[in-house]
Structures are given as C-alpha cells and as structure tokens.
Amino acid sequence: MRKTKDMDWQSLGFQYMSCDKRYVSRFREGQWDEGSLTGDPSITLSECAGILQYCQECFEGLKAYETVNGDIVCFRPDLNAKRMAETAEFLCMPKFPEDRFIRAVDETVRANLEYVPPYGSGASLYIRPYMFASGPVIGVKPADEYMFRIIVMPVGPYFKGGAKPIAVMVSDYDRAAPHGTGHIKAGLNYAMSLHAHEIAKEAGYPENMFLDPREHKYVEESGGANFYFISGDGSTFITPKSGSILPSITRRSLVYVAEHMLGLKVEERPVEFAEISDFSECGLCGTAAVISPVGLVHDHGRDIIFGKGLEEPGPVTKELYEKLTGIQLGTVKAPEGWIHKIA
Ligand SMILES: *Cc1c(COP(=O)(O)O)cnc(C)c1O
Numbered sequence: 001m002r003k004t005k006d007m008d009w010q011s012l013g014f015q016y017m018s019c020d021k022r023y024v025s026r027f028r029e030g031q032w033d034e035g036s037l038t039g040d041p042s043i044t045l046s047e048c049a050g051i052l053q054y055c056q057e058c059f060e061g062l063k064a065y066e067t068v069n070g071d072i073v074c075f076r077p078d079l080n081a082k083r084m085a086e087t088a089e090f091l092c093m094p095k096f097p098e099d100r101f102i103r104a105v106d107e108t109v110r111a112n113l114e115y116v117p118p119y120g121s122g123a124s125l126y127i128r129p130y131m132f133a134s135g136p137v138i139g140v141k142p143a144d145e146y147m148f149r150i151i152v153m154p155v156g157p158y159f160k161g162g163a164k165p166i167a168v169m170v171s172d173y174d175r176a177a178p179h180g181t182g183h184i185k186a187g188l189n190y191a192m193s194l195h196a197h198e199i200a201k202e203a204g205y206p207e208n209m210f211l212d213p214r215e216h217k218y219v220e221e222s223g224g225a226n227f228y229f230i231s232g233d234g235s236t237f238i239t240p241k242s243g244s245i246l247p248s249i250t251r252r253s254l255v256y257v258a259e260h261m262l263g264l265k266v267e268e269r270p271v272e273f274a275e276i277s278d279f280s281e282c283g284l285c286g287t288a289a290v291i292s293p294v295g296l297v298h299d300h301g302r303d304i305i306f307g308k309g310l311e312e313p314g315p316v317t318k319e320l321y322e323k324l325t326g327i328q329l330g331t332v333k334a335p336e337g338w339i340h341k342i343a
Contacts (some may be wrong), residue, residue, distance in 0.1 A: 050133025067330030156278030165295030182244030225286035281314035
C-alpha cells in the first residue's frame with residue numbers, strides 16, 4: 001500500500017497548497033541548468049524582472065491520478081510539453097525541452113507521492129508547470145533570464161457538486177483579440193478575462209461564454225475551458241474552431257472519444273451563436289473540471305436551455321464523462337500513448 005498524507009480528500013477544493021517539493025530550473029547565459037527539486041516555496045526576484053514589468057509568463061495544467069490498479073499516472077503529458085514549447089516561442093521565451101518537461105513532471109510527482117489522492121476519492125493531484133522572465137528588463141524586449149517551475153497540489157472536483165450542470169453568461173467583453181494571444185496558454189489571457197469573470201459571478205454565473213472578438217457572432221470559449229455541443233438529434237459532437245481559442249487537450253481527447261468510442265459524428269467548425277438553441281447538450285471541457293455540463297446560457301435577458309437545464313446532464317455528456325474519466329482512472333482501455341505511468 002502506498003503511504004498517503006492524512007487528509008480529508010473528500011473536502012478538497014481547487015486551492016493552492018504547498019506540498020513538500022517543487023521542481024526548479026533556471027535559464028541563464030543562453031541555456032537551461034540541469035534543474036532540481038527544492039523544498040522552498042518562495043522565490044526571490046529582481047524588482048525589475050520581465051514578469052513584473054511586461055508579463056512574460058506562460059503555464060500548463062495537468063493531473064496525476066491513482067488508477068484502479070494502484071499505478072500513479074498522468075494524461076497525455078507530451079501534449080502539455082509541446083503546447084508549452086509553442087506558447088514559449090510565441091512569447092519570445094526559451095523553450096523548455098519537451099522530453100525534460102515530462103521527466104520533470106515525473107520527478108515532481110514522485111517527490112510528492114503521498115499527496116496523490118487515493119483511487120475512488122474523486123480527487124487528483126493538480127500539476128502546474130510554469131515559466132516566467134526572471135531577468136531584469138526596462139526597455140521593451142524579451143528578458144535574458146527565465147525560471148521554469150513545477151508545483152503540485154491535491155485538488156477536488158473544480159466545480160463543487162460534481163457534474164451538476166452550470167449556467168453561463170454571454171460576455172460583452174472579449175478574452176483575446178483576433179490574431180492575438182488567445183491560442184497560447186499565457187497568464188496574460190487570464191488577467192484579461194478576470195473583469196468579465198467577476199461580472200458574471202456577481203450576476204450568479206460561474207463562467208462566461210465569450211464570443212468571437214471580431215463580430216460577436218461565433219462561440220469562442222470560457223475563460224479557461226473550451227465548449228462543445230451535441231446536435232439536436234444526438235448524432236453529432238460539435239466544437240468551435242477558431243484561431244483565438246486555446247487548443248484544449250481535453251477537447252481534443254473528447255473529439256477522439258466521441259468519434260471512435262461513442263460512434264458520433266464530429267464537426268470542428270465555426271459555431272454561430274444563433275444556432276446553439278438547436279443543440280440538445282452543451283458542455284465546457286478542460287483539465288481542471290474535465291467536463292462541466294452547461295444547462296443554460298444567459299444572453300442579455302434571454303435564457304437558452306439545453307435538455308433538462310440545471311437539473312441533470314444530458315445522456316451524451318454523461319457518456320463522454322464516463323469514458324474519459326474511465327480512461328484516466330484505468331477502468332476503460334486507453335488509446336495508445338494516452339496514459340503515462342509515473343509510479
Ligand atoms: C488550459 C485552458 C483550457 C483547457 O485546456 P486543457 O488542455 O483541456 O486543460 C481551455 N481554455 C483556456 C483558455 C485554457 O487556458
């Protein structure tokens with residue numbers, strides 16, 4: 001039996017917790033050092049660090065789970081490694097090598113094994129790799145020095161109350177500009193969406209639906225998750241395609257599950273906001289919540305309701321959720337290469 005921390009796994013929220021070890025690597029004089037684990041949760045920075053002045057920062061998010069067999073695994077970390085390298089390139093930051101990214105995730109999880117929630121608890125170990133400009137800059141340019149870190153923390157389900165449908169609100173604001181930074185996983189996109197998120201929360205909606213920034217005609221995504229829809233006849237999985245949404249790994253995995261495991265048709269295409277009232281189901285997908293069923297979209301005094309609304313998720317959403325979480329927890333056979341064993 002693996003030893004675990006004495007913790008009430010059932011009551012975990014989605015909150016920072018300082019675990020025993022974190023991974024740190026520094027980029028100086030044109031190269032990454034070999035990196036190591038440390039027990040120190042604090043960072044000392046130049047007052048003029050690039051992150052503090054011009055927001056050069058990016059991050060990733062993935063989870064480690066205990067499977068039904070007692071293995072500790074994570075889900076498609078190669079895609080996180082690749083996406084982070086692509087994001088770094090767009091922000092004029094050095095890439096952290098993809099193979100090293102995966103090894104660093106392994107090392108960090110192994111050093112905090114006692115924090116991985118037990119199988120069946122519904123909780124998981126959230127893994128947050130991130131990178132930022134640590135070198136000083138005042139003239140506008142990329143910094144010369146960077147820090148890559150990985151922190152981990154046990155988390156419960158992102159939305160308390162599990163897979164209960166949520167209501168989302170159409171935002172009047174945009175989270176990303178056309179030809180901007182919407183497709184990269186950078187903290188600056190989140191800074192941009194906080195104001196709209198607070199407005200939605202005050203109005204009683206836990207998430208926003210952002211529309212395309214050019215015309216407000218097409219569905220984009222929420223602040224931190226992609227949307228999918230199920231056609232009125234239940235036959236088709238439809239997900240927005242746009243240059244300004246983040247390529248979610250959960251969404252890409254659901255596309256595969258829908259097509260190859262549930263026998264649905266799949267459409268990845270621009271989705272007009274005007275057509276969503278024809279759909280039977282709607283959901284948000286991302287690592288944090290896996291799937292959050294959406295029962296209602298509030299649009300300026302009008303409510304669009306999917307299926308049984310806020311009462312319960314639709315049948316396809318339930319199946320998608322069962323299959324994907326089953327793959328992650330080892331109760332459903334995973335497609336080749338999706339599950340990465342750590343311990
Ligand atoms: C991280 C993120 C998602 C979800 O991506 P996953 O890879 O599925 O976790 C969706 N939208 C935004 C804006 C994100 O930052």
